[in-house]
Amino acid sequence: MADLELSPIMLIQSGEDVLGDRAVRSVRTSLRARDPNTDVVELDASAYAAGDLDALLTPSLFGEPKAVVVPNLEKVNAAFQEDLLGYMSSPDPDSVLLLRHNGGVRGKKVLDALKRAKVPSTKIDKVKYASDKGKIVTQDVRNAGRRITQDAVEALVAAMGSDLRELLSSVNQLLADVEGTINESHVTTYFAGRVEATAFNVADAVVVGNSGRAVELARHAIATGNSPVAIVGAIAAKFRAMAQVLGQRSSHTKARLKINDWQVKRAKSDLRGWNNETLAQAIRIIAKADAEVKGESRDPEFALERAIVDLSKLRKRS
Structure with missing residues (x-):
C-alpha cells in the first residue's frame, strides 16, 4: 500500500x-x-x-x-x-x-x-489467501529491519491466519521477543498452543496419510466454525498444486505454474509418497466428496471423513 x-x-x-x-x-x-x-x-x-x-x-x-x-x-x-x-x-x-x-x-x-x-x-483489497497474508508478514518483518524464514511465515499463517489483525499482532510479538532471524521453532514456541484446527491443517494431515489426525482435526475444525465444504476445498487446493507440479515434471515444456514459489516448494515436498496413478485417484475421490458435501449426501460430515480415510489410504499404498 x-x-x-x-x-x-x-x-x-x-x-x-x-x-x-x-x-x-x-x-x-x-x-x-x-x-x-x-x-x-x-x-x-x-x-x-x-x-x-x-x-x-x-x-x-x-x-x-x-x-x-x-x-x-x-x-x-x-x-x-x-x-x-x-x-x-x-x-x-x-x-x-x-x-x-x-x-x-x-x-x-x-x-x-x-x-x-x-x-x-x-x-x-480484502486479504483472502494464505499466500497474501504471508507476503504481509514478510513485509512487516522487513520493514522492521529483520528477517524471517519462509517456514516460519507459513507456520505463523497456519497458526494465526484466520484473523489478519491477530496475525500481525503476533508478528509484533515475535519482533519484540526474538533476536535475530525468526524461524519456525520460534513460532512453535510462542504459538503451539494456539494453532487452530483449520481446513488447511486437515489437508496437511491427509497428504501425509495420517487419517486419524486428519479426522480429529476435521471434527474440531467443524466444531469451531469451519464447514465440510471449506475443508474439502482446502484439500482440493493442496492436491491441485501437487498435480500442477507433477504435470510440469512430466511435460516436455516448462509451462509457468499458476502458484507461488513457496507453494511449489511445498507441493514438491507433499508429493513424496504419491505418483500419477494415486494422485489421479485422489482427485476423483475429492471430486466426489465435493459433490457430496454440497448436497448430494445427507450427511456431509460423514462424506468428508470417508474421503479423508480413502485419500490417506492411497498415500500409504504408494
Whole structure:
C-alpha cells in the first residue's frame, strides 16, 4: 500500500480493517510531522449534522492547521453527502479531510464524485489467501529491519491466519521477543498452543496419510466454525498444486505454474509418497466428496471423513 500524500481531500477505500487502520495512522503521522499543532478531529458520517464540515475545517483565529478524519464514509447520511459534495468544489487548501470507506454499496454517489475530482486515494483489497497474508508478514518483518524464514511465515499463517489483525499482532510479538532471524521453532514456541484446527491443517494431515489426525482435526475444525465444504476445498487446493507440479515434471515444456514459489516448494515436498496413478485417484475421490458435501449426501460430515480415510489410504499404498 502506497503512502498518501497530504492533500485537502484524501480517500482510503479499505477492504481490510487492520490495514485501513494502518493507512489512517500513516496519514495522522504525516499530519503531525508537517505541523505538531494540527487539530485532528474524528467525524461520524452517520451522525453528521448539516454545517459540521465547514465548522470543523474553517481555520481558527490562532491559525492551527485543521484535519478531519471520517472513519465510516460508507455510512454517509444525506446531510453529510450534500455538504461534502459542496465542499469538494472549493476545499480549504490548508486543511485535510481524510475519508475512509470500508466497502459496501452505500456512498457510491460520493465515491463517484471523488473519483471524477481525481482526489488522491488508495484502495486496500480484502486479504483472502494464505499466500497474501504471508507476503504481509514478510513485509512487516522487513520493514522492521529483520528477517524471517519462509517456514516460519507459513507456520505463523497456519497458526494465526484466520484473523489478519491477530496475525500481525503476533508478528509484533515475535519482533519484540526474538533476536535475530525468526524461524519456525520460534513460532512453535510462542504459538503451539494456539494453532487452530483449520481446513488447511486437515489437508496437511491427509497428504501425509495420517487419517486419524486428519479426522480429529476435521471434527474440531467443524466444531469451531469451519464447514465440510471449506475443508474439502482446502484439500482440493493442496492436491491441485501437487498435480500442477507433477504435470510440469512430466511435460516436455516448462509451462509457468499458476502458484507461488513457496507453494511449489511445498507441493514438491507433499508429493513424496504419491505418483500419477494415486494422485489421479485422489482427485476423483475429492471430486466426489465435493459433490457430496454440497448436497448430494445427507450427511456431509460423514462424506468428508470417508474421503479423508480413502485419500490417506492411497498415500500409504504408494
